[in-house]
Amino acid sequence: MLTTLRKLVEEDVVDINAAKLRIFSRINPPQNLLEDETYFVNQDAFEFLVKYADKVAYRSSLQIIGTWSHSHATFLWPWHNDSIAKKNYLEIQEKMSAIDELKDILGETKLTGEDDYFFFQLCNWIALKCGYQGVYPASYDDNVTVYLAVNLEPVDRDDRGRTCVMCMCKEYQTKYFVASSEEFGICSRCIENLMDVVAPDEAAGESLNEVIERKCKSTGNAPAIIPCQLCQTAKPDVEVIAGPYTGICFHCIKLVAGIHQEKSDT
Ligand SMILES: [Zn+2]
Ligand SMILES: [Zn+2]
Numbered sequence: 408m409l410t411t412l413r414k415l416v417e418e419d420v421v422d423i424n425a426a427k428l429r430i431f432s433r434i435n436p437p438q439n440l441l442e443d444e445t446y447f448v449n450q451d452a453f454e455f456l457v458k459y460a461d462k463v464a465y466r467s468s469l470q471i472i473g474t475w476s477h478s479h480a481t482f483l484w485p486w487h488n489d490s491i492a493k494k495n496y497l498e499i500q501e502k503m504s505a506i507d508e509l510k511d512i513l514g515e516t517k518l519t520g521e522d523d524y525f526f527f528q529l530c531n532w533i534a535l536k537c538g539y540q541g542v543y544p545a546s547y548d549d550n551v552t553v554y555l556a557v558n559l560e561p562v563d564r565d566d567r568g569r570t571c572v573m574c575m576c577k578e579y580q581t582k583y584f585v586a587s588s589e590e591f592g593i594c595s596r597c598i599e600n601l602m603d604v605v606a607p608d609e610a611a612g613e614s615l616n617e618v619i620e621r622k623c624k625s626t627g628n629a630p631a632i633i634p635c636q637l638c639q640t641a642k643p644d645v646e647v648i649a650g651p652y653t654g655i656c657f658h659c660i661k662l663v664a665g666i667h668q669e670k671s672d673t
Contacts, residue, residue: 408511409521415508416525416532421634421641423531424653426541428636431652432570432590433457433465433559437546439575448545448553450495455543455557459567465559470499472530472542475523475552482518482526499556502537509533523552530554572636573597573650585666587637593655595670598663604648605660619664622646622657635659 416423434446434457443460448469457465471485485496503509512518518526530542539556547553568578569586571594578584578592586592605622607613613621623645633654634641643656655663 408515409518409525412508412512412529412532413521413525416528418641419532419535420528421636421639422535423528424634424636425639426531426535427527428570428572428575428591428652430541430543430557430559431575434543435575436544446543446545448547448555450492453494455545455555455559457559463562466562467555467557467559468498469495470539470556471496472499472503472533472554472556473526474547474554475526477523477550477552480519480522482521484513484515487516499533499537499539503533506533506536527552527554530556571597572653573600573655575652583670585663587659591636593637593663597650598667601648601655601660602664602667605664615664619657619661623661 434444435441437446440446445458447454447456447458449456450469453469455467455469456463471491473485474483474488474491475481476483485491486493486500503513527542527544534540534542534556537556540558541556543555543557545553545555569584569588569590569592570577571581571584572587572591573593574597576594576596578586578594581594581596583595584592585598602615605615605618607615607618625646626644633647633649635643635647635656635658636653637655637659640656643658645657647654647656648660
């Protein structure tokens with residue numbers, strides 16, 4: 408049952424990862440919040456709030472797609488979960504019922520056999536299909552992740568600039584930043600880390616540029632399941648170095664290595 412969905416999710420991985428990055432650029436994942444970031448899930452007020460230093464920066468209505476229990480390794484739809492009020496899933500339940508590919512699994516009481524990463528991807532896929540910006544994986548009691556379908560509307564946000572696709576830091580927090588779109592790019596720290604990762608063995612007698620050129624010509628781990636979010640390619644034809652949120656392909660590494668070289672020379 409989940410195999411068909413796994414395929415659909417994989418096909419849409421670039422859109423799904425872009426959605427994740429868009430949400431995480433506004434509020435980092437629970438385990439990785441910046442010092443001044445907090446979020447509030449208010450089931451009674453039917454609301455999800457993002458705050459930067461006590462000021463509400465974004466607001467969204469609250470729709471719950473499902474919950475993941477870390478101790479039981481199971482996924483539950485909200486309508487099988489007594490602790491979730493009906494109004495917090497009614498809207499999305501209606502939209503989900505209209506999606507053919509989901510029909511077989513919406514009646515299931517518990518979904519097992521996949522990990523939380525899969526369900527996070529699946530919930531993002533569902534959120535996008537249902538017209539939301541994406542999913543925020545709110546944490547409850549450290550044991551349960553609540554996948555919220557959100558449409559984050561700015562309230563009083565400071566413009567924090569672009570977000571690094573590798574570490575989710577903001578443009579203003581790093582020495583320099585290589586932009587890949589209006590919202591995203593890669594930060595100087597991640598570029599430096601990448602250069603360390605690809606640095607040649609002294610004994611091999613290769614230069615950094617030679618290593619990169621060689622990797623650009625080899626298919627490496629392609630077709631990788633990790634997309635490159637920097638060039639927005641789902642299956643880059645070259646090796647991809649994985650980060651916690653996305654990967655970066657060697658075509659892009661070649662570009663940033665050039666910029667890194669310029670910055671180190673000046
Ligand atoms: Zn970074
Ligand atoms: Zn790339």
